[in-house]
Amino acid sequence: MPDPCHLLVFTDLDGTLIDHDTYDWAAAKPGLNALNALSAGIILASSKTAAEMAILREKIGVAQWPAIVENGAGFLPPFNTTCPSAADYETIRSALDRVTPDLRQLFTGFGDVTAAQVADMTGLLVRDAALAQMRCFSEPGQWSGTVPQKNAFLAALAEQGVRSQQGGRFLTLSLGRNKVDQMRSIIDTYQPRHTIALGDAPNDIAMLEHADIGIVVANPARPPLPPLKTEAAGRIIRTKEAGPVGWNWAIHTVIDRLEKNRTPTHG
Ligand SMILES: [Mg+2]
The missing domain is CATH 3.30.980.20 (Putative mannosyl-3-phosphoglycerate phosphatase; domain 2)
Incomplete structure (x- = not known):
């Protein structure tokens, strides 16, 4: 069982961490580095298979974390390059x-x-x-x-x-499992103090609403997501910019917010 971690970040890929057209995520690298500096967990979630996800997870540098694959129907354990069972x-x-x-x-x-x-x-x-x-x-x-x-x-x-x-x-x-089912089970395993989720599409909504803070990354190619259940409570942030640029801005915004809310230490 891993040690409880401070922060887990669940992120959709296409149109969220990764640019929908160029398939590039360079603009999100400062945000990824900032999360690494906090030892935050980064959980990639998409429709990709384990075989596709393992390659991308390695490139993004987060192979030590589980990933949610096949739209939440399953997950890829840390460091695995294929799913353990079909x-x-x-x-x-x-x-x-x-x-x-x-x-x-x-x-x-x-x-x-x-x-x-x-x-x-x-x-x-x-x-x-x-x-x-x-x-x-x-x-x-x-x-x-x-x-x-x-x-x-x-x-x-x-x-x-x-x-x-x-x-x-x-x-x-x-067999009916979705992204938020996998998110719940990963949270059970890692027991994070804070959770963030980022997504751009209707199939990300449950994940965004389940996180402490959900980030709706703008996607000019589709109608904006409707108001979410946790939005009125101030638990949803919407980015102005699309893809990795919006992702990067949002991660820095949330990290700043968490730092400000942290109880000052004495000594
Ligand atoms: Mg997407």
């Missing part, structure tokens, strides 16, 4: 095998096709698509049937404990 994914694939073929054939999951086809579906390079296919906890795919057919397909999966979430491009199947 049992959840095997459960989902077995459930798919038990759906009647007339409905099953209307869903094309990442596990049904080649890396080249996943590259076509996602816009990733083939080599990156292969990493996106290394799934442990959830199965994204494309639906090609009607809405009533989709409802029947999802009902057949729900009977087997498989949940679904419809995103912009993909219908993702999982």
Whole structure:
């Protein structure tokens, strides 16, 4: 069991720590360094697989912390480069095998096709698509049937404990855990005194509301998030600038606030 830590920071990647277009996070480096100087934990959270996340986590320099992968369906332990078990994914694939073929054939999951086809579906390079296919906890795919057919397909999966979430491009199947479930379990493990969460999209809201301070990083590409439950209590900060520039500003703002609120020591 790790020692209780002072501060844990949970952060979404795409459009939050990492620029949506350039995929760069240089502007956030001063904030990352400031957190390291405080020995704060930095928990990356995204839709990436463990295989994709491990590479990025190493580059960002936070491999000593767990990361939340596959949109919260699972997590990657510190220093691991692959997930310890793909049992959840095997459960989902077995459930798919038990759906009647007339409905099953209307869903094309990442596990049904080649890396080249996943590259076509996602816009990733083939080599990156292969990493996106290394799934442990959830199965994204494309639906090609009607809405009533989709409802029947999802009902057949729900009977087997498989949940679904419809995103912009993909219908993702999982066993139902999300980013905030993983956040709760990481908080249980590390017992931080303070928590911060940063995100830019609706699927970050639960995480932002669960943190002591939630930071909504501006994303000019989508409508602003609605007022959050903890916003009136002053526990939400919204950045003016997008991506890593906004991320960096917010981290410095919160660190200043925590320092000011710290009880002065005597002696
Ligand atoms: Mg995002």
